[in-house]
Amino acid sequence: MNPTQLVSRTFKTVAMAVALLGSVSTSxxxxxxxxxxxxxxxxxxGEHFRLEGSVQLENLTNVQGENWASRIDSLKVGPKATVTVFENTNFKLTLKEMAKYPDLLRSLGLTEKDVLEDSELIFRPNSVIHDLSDFNFHHKIKSLKVECNQ
Incomplete structure (x- = not known):
């Protein structure tokens, strides 16, 4: 191998290493x-647990070895996360079926927005929720999603 090929090969190896290290530190x-x-x-x-990265928990019956269904009463959201909590397992919306019957909703004085707000809550980055009872969600969470924002 001549000196030019050696320099070229060394340069390519260093460039690949820098690219790999750059992508690891970026992620x-x-x-x-x-x-x-x-x-x-x-x-x-009280007791607490932390989730890191994008996570979808269809139920909370075994979160880090414990049953957390209907136990959560406060939460903190990191600077690049969005958290959606649901009153039902499997991310189901509580009154979703009622939304199919607009006359029934109107007769009960409910709107489609009421249906969505009653069964899920979305917390944006850096949210600090001292008490979920402020949202009428005290110990109601049965499934949740954590999504990472860019």
Missing amino acids: YAKDKDCWAEFFQESQYG
């Missing part, structure tokens, strides 16, 4: 701010 920087913490009591008290 780590992106993901380290994507998290959410969930607490059993209001004001971030």
Whole structure:
């Protein structure tokens, strides 16, 4: 191998290593701010658990070895995360079936917006929720999603 080929090959190897290291540190920087913490009591008290990265939990019966269904009362959302919590398992909306019958909704004085707000809550990045009872969601969460934002 002549000196020109050696320099060219060395340059390509170094360039690939830099590219790989750059992509690893970039993804780590992106993901380290994507998290959410969930607490059993209001004001971030009692037992708690933390989820990092994009996560979808269809039910909360076995989260880090414990049943968290209907136990969450406060939460914190990281700077690059969005959290959606649901009153039912499998991300089902509570009154979704009623939305198929607009006359029934009107007769009950409900709107489609009421249906969505009653069964799911969406918390944006950096949200700190001291007490879910402020949203009429005290110990109602049975499934949840954490999504990472760019």
